Amino acid sequence: MRLLKDTCRSIQDLLPLHVGGDLDSGPARRVDEHLHHCLSCFREFRELAAMRQRLVVLGEQQPPAAALENFTEEVMARIALGERGPAAALPGVRRTRPSVMVPLAAAATLLVGVMLGYVAQTRSPVASPGREPAGPSPVLTAADRLIPSEVRGSPVREDLGGLGSPTDRDVIHSPPVRDVELIKLLLNGRHDGLRPEPGRQLRPREPAPPQDLTPDAAPDSPQDG
């Protein structure tokens, strides 16, 4: 017989849902049957029903009377102050948000520049040992090389939308031609940095140092974990 199988514990486990009518019809009928024969479970049910009733009381509370004063006016003020509206109301305006990729691309570009700068700095002492790196020398930084001075000094153009403006995109994605050539030279090992020494001969391109690639460290070796 089902009633005997349904222990009070299993029934009471269903009561939190049953009290809100959230059980499916089968289990709900089973709980109802049990409640008709079990006083302790019925009391438990009534306790839960009272708990739920308290929540209903909370739901019936009225918000403060003045809560909605000037509500519409404030929303419309926000909209008037520049919140973007639906596209149909703003024909011709591209409503994409500034892409996260733009600052990421800038960071990546700067990182490459810094690495190239590091290569340039480390090669110079080899060519001229004993020479101390001059402190605040006019050596150009990676950022200096990638961002032309005429742009570096200029403020962001508000009329073009800040970071997403064409000016910024040009800076990030299109380094000046002379810098591109410089980067090519550095990559080919035919330039020893930005401090050329008149009498120094160009070193032949050196092979890359052997990497410590053990079988375990090989790229196609199985990864731990």
Added chain:
Amino acid sequence: MSAPTRDDHELIRACLEGNQEAFASLVHRHEQRSYWAAYKILGDAEAARDVAQEAFVRVWRALDRFDFSMAFSTWLYRITVNLAIDHLRRNRRHRGADLDLFRESVADESGIAPDAPQDSREVAKAVRAVLETLDEKYRTVLILRDLEGLSSKQIADITGIAHATVRWRLHIARKQFREGWERLENRSTRPAHRRTSTVRSDTEHP
């Protein structure tokens, strides 16, 4: 035809043509429902107002993507509820309201223990204090189900979680709420009133 007599979809079409007055009518028409939904979830008038206003701003931004096959009020309600839930998540560090402090404050104000509330306002304060102790994910489901009266399927639809998960959370939430309420009662300075009279009933077994 004046704006207030238009239905929501007509107002939206007017908005899409650039008519901001139509949108103001839309806001005015639905501000109360949006605010109340946020207020029930958050229990804070100021936060509810901010959330409701933000909901309308989001609606304004996305109005060109409105699906005319659905009611505007449903769409707004969904946005409002999700913003309110986000607000709860951002402020989850406030979880675990100090029930002792709550009990003392109520006792100071009214001279009575909170386990013997004299009016619905005090009950509401006590309920809100207990709700604050629940984890946000349980609290949200409980509020939407028992305060807002949404079905568990509607809650699943709005929150994007599985229906079975909603029911499970509801199950946990009701148990936790009850435990929280009993903790509140047990901390009462009046041992004689350990159990709330409203819970008790003379009704015995049917």
